[in-house]
Amino acid sequence: MSYTALVTGADHGIGFELVRRLLEEGHWVFAGRFNPEEQGLAELASEFGEQLILLDLDVGNDASVQAAAAKVREHTDSLDLLINNAAILGDIETTVLGELDFDEMLQVFNVNALGSLRVTNALIELILNSPSRTIANISSEAGSIGQCYRDSWFAYTMSKAAVNMHSNVVHKGVKARGGQVLVLHPGWVQTFMRGEKDSAATLTPEQSAGKLWGLIREAMERRGEPAEAPVFLDVEGHVLPW
Numbered sequence: 001m002s003y004t005a006l007v008t009g010a011d012h013g014i015g016f017e018l019v020r021r022l023l024e025e026g027h028w029v030f031a032g033r034f035n036p037e038e039q040g041l042a043e044l045a046s047e048f049g050e051q052l053i054l055l056d057l058d059v060g061n062d063a064s065v066q067a068a069a070a071k072v073r074e075h076t077d078s079l080d081l082l083i084n085n086a087a088i089l090g091d092i093e094t095t096v097l098g099e100l101d102f103d104e105m106l107q108v109f110n111v112n113a114l115g116s117l118r119v120t121n122a123l124i125e126l127i128l129n130s131p132s133r134t135i136a137n138i139s140s141e142a143g144s145i146g147q148c149y150r151d152s153w154f155a156y157t158m159s160k161a162a163v164n165m166h167s168n169v170v171h172k173g174v175k176a177r178g179g180q181v182l183v184l185h186p187g188w189v190q191t192f193m194r195g196e197k198d199s200a201a202t203l204t205p206e207q208s209a210g211k212l213w214g215l216i217r218e219a220m221e222r223r224g225e226p227a228e229a230p231v232f233l234d235v236e237g238h239v240l241p242w
């Protein structure tokens, strides 16, 4: 079975590896490009031809999201899978005893929490037109209130908790039409999210993407009655507390 998917924040890291994986398995992919200077997606485009369509996409910007959605509609009226992957970290050092940067927090919130909802909202009819009707939100264990241990990371943790909440609300809004939302923690991954390669992390982006895609594909193949609420799983498939 070949799916049509869209991945946001796909220039590098986990998003890029998800795109590569989907292409290698023969799926059709729209890849959100945030930084046109990056060459990885262009190289994949020359390797995979019309199987990959590149979209300029800033998930934090209404006009950019609307323009990207319009471009998707020029190619298809149905999208099996949206993977909301794009995110930024913001300050992870300052505790409540320090001076918090609220403007930066608004930016993180706009990209992480509102960005994934903005893209979902713009594409929802295409998603519900498809046989698979699946939205996979790449969240984080950092968004789990139930197992919070941090005393900083305000913007990121709060924005991911908000992703978890909108995932639940979106799921309830689409399940009557056969839609489903998955909330996934990709593990601790060697990406550049902190500004330099996180070499201490336990998974490569390729390993994380392979495991994530396994979880997503399984959920897409196992379609019965949609569950009451979305699942919140880590990359090994273990249930995380909200």
Ligand SMILES: NC(=O)c1ccc[n+]([C@@H]2O[C@H](COP(=O)([O-])OP(=O)(O)OC[C@H]3O[C@@H](n4cnc5c(N)ncnc54)[C@H](OP(=O)(O)O)[C@@H]3O)[C@@H](O)[C@H]2O)c1
Pocket: 008, 009, 010, 011, 012, 013, 014, 015, 032, 033, 034, 035, 057, 058, 059, 060, 061, 084, 085, 086, 087, 088, 111, 115, 138, 139, 140, 141, 185, 186, 187, 188, 189, 190, 191, 192, 193, 201, 205
């Ligand atoms: N790495 C981990 O250990 C880890 C753990 C838990 C959860 N996650 C989650 O996994 C996902 C992927 O992260 P990653 O580790 O692969 O980091 P990453 O390499 O930094 O990937 C994030 C991607 O999103 C892009 N992006 C930033 N702002 C954007 C915007 N406004 N619109 C569209 N794209 C934008 C980034 O572009 P630029 O880099 O050019 O800004 C980058 O390509 C994120 O949702 C993250 O929260 C990662």
